Amino acid sequence: MQSNDPSRATPPSGSGSISRVLVVDDSRLQRRILAGSLKKWGFEVIEADSGDAALHICRVAAPDLVLSDWMMPGMDGIEFCREFRQMDRADYGYFILLTSKSDKMEIAQGLDAGADDFLTKPVNPGELRARISAGDRIIAMQRELSDKNQMIGHTLQRLQAAYDAIDRDLVQAKKIQQSMVPELSRDFGASKVSLLLKPCGHIGGDLVGMFSARPGQVGFYSIDVSGHGITSAMMTARLGGYLSPVYFDQNLALVAGNDGHDLRAPTDLAKLLNERQLADTGIDEYFTMIYATVNLATGVVQMVQAGHPYPMIIRPDGGVEFVGQGGLPIGLMAGAEFTQSEFRMHPGERLLLYSDGFTECSLAAGGMLEAEGLADLVRCCQPGQSGQEFLDDLYWNLTEIMAPGQGMEDDISATLFEFNGL
Template identity: 55%
Template sequence: MPAQTLPLFDPLMGRSPVVPRHVLVVDDSKAQRKILSMLLLRWGYRVTEAGSGEEALALCQETSFDIILSDWMMPGMTGVEFCRSFRGLPREGYGYFILLTSKSEKTEVADGLDGGADDFLTKPVSADELRARLRAGERILRMQCELVKKNQLVVSTLGELQKVYDSLDRDLIEARKLQQTLVRERHRDFGRATASILLRPSGHVGGDLVGFFEISPTRIALYSVDVSGHGVASAMMTARLAGLLSGASPDQNIALTGGKHGLHDAWPPEMVAARFNRMMLEDMQVEQYFTMAYAEVDVETGRVWLVQAGHPHPVVLRAAGGVEFIGQGGFPIGLIPGARFDRVETWLGPGDRLFLVSDGVTECPDPDGVELGPEGLANFLTASARMESQALLEALVWTLSAHAGGSDFPDDVSGVLFHYRG
């Protein structure tokens, strides 16, 4: 039969509430349906009646009822069978299902719950108990409605966050491209020597910077820098440092000084580190710091002056295959005011190579967390001593990937490899 309703007024507000709940009453007894329907209409519910489970199921396929009161024992489809079929129907909201029964055995009640029923009422139905059960059902429906709204809000928020993430991801991809341009040359032949660069950020953008520049036709500067942290802030710092170590803009290069006849000279490596330290603490005043290995090589004599500021030890790969780690460690740059940085001196012979490398190489872990370490790097360099510099750096990346079990590197991997021909 069509849905019926009586107006329900809120005594506090003096007006009708929002659309009342729609209840489907299912019973093969017309008298029972009328009794229940009158109670429900008096309480302000919209009511639709059905005389069988089959009829009720057909109505549920067309209408989304909020609450269903169904007799258990009916000819044809029973209340439990109807409940199972009802639960299988596609619908947006939840339907609260109450079975009316004279059954009281626990096993039978369990069968009803397994069939999808939410509650039970024992016949003959008490009006007070029915109203209490309906209020309990309405609380469940209100909570379900609130959950749906909150889920919709969460989905909407996640959609907005995804848009922000996609935009940020695109920006970071472009930032990585720009950061790669900070290293303009990956390999240069100076005649008496070559310099080759390895730079693999662990994420979109990284905090490592490596490079080289000419001080004069006979002196080459090499540097390897690792800014603390990861992400955009570290990348911005590397961009600033790249400008201060640029061979293309010697007037802005913090390592260079004015020389005679318009030529440039350079500060000793320990002074370069000290100038950076003062700039970080007095001028920039940021929370970041960085480690650095900076070397100056005389390609006529093979003399090397270098400073190690908290960076991994520079490595010398001798032409005969021996490996030497040099340097004294030192303080990172930007942590201690007035920190002293000591110069280390060594010599390269024909065929020797100097490798300034980041901790992303020596601290690269395997799946069990065991780092490659200086010994692992030394073993690799010894085994790869006959390779050309660019091929050696590519082989190092493959070796690190194999050591890491094929997973992404947890830290930036970088280095500059200087091959002295003599």
């Protein structure tokens, strides 16, 4: 074997994507003929007289192009081509088989082994140059694609790192949002308020809550901020501060008196929140709300409905009735007027406030749940259930009829007030 030292070779300038060529042939004469043409064209040429010797060279300095004879003693061109394709290398190597074969099955055998092209011996210099030019274009495209893939890979790594950071932030944001609902169920004398909050993502735009500043009075609400995601969650965090169950001086639903705090009239709260929402420039979000207050001694409920779905009274015998007078969402119109509803509840009755995540849920049977469908779900709940157990069963019943594979499209929340007097 006679070969150049591949470790000292330097590619000629201006030679395109192919600069180093390995010529493999057991005939010294054939190698010299091919090498002579290649060197005149400016290529760096390495010679090998067998497949085994060629593999050794490829491991030291991978060539851009291989010109290999098909018929050689020991490892022939087909076997060498297969071994060449198994080698781990950074970029693609173009492989041309030199052969006197022209049978289609034999050509197919060469392609199956990994050859890119064929040249019939004796090799015509013009055809050889044309085949090398074709290979040069293919390698150039492959390397360009490889560079772009590498750049995409680096970009994806950076995006993954950014996603992981956002995901960690959202997990923490979820904990913060959950802290705004410190209690899911609380007794007020013989009566009880229970809450359900199921965001469709890490965080959501629904908010439920309850508070009582003095015995015999209780206020509770259900809020749904427009949109989804971080913006809506920030709005719910703000509203949670406005309706704090702990810091009564900050709670807009409470009015300070000489001997403590009293519940503000529901329509007054809606007007105050509407003014606050519209006073802040740059905020396009609005929200729907049901806010109700109850006198536990009389069972009288005063309620404002601001764009939220109609609440449902559940009778002890399983009957249901929708109550409310509708109204505009909060934050849409300056000077909006809100109507207050008033009705009396009797012991054993329950008042269910819920977001449109229930009624607008897509069903496996097609369409949406709607209000009447929710009433049917309520009737399907196990008899005797109350409080958190009732709400969990209601949510489970909903998941059983959701459109398969679609998951929750919107946040789902509910507030259940069970009246049994003081």
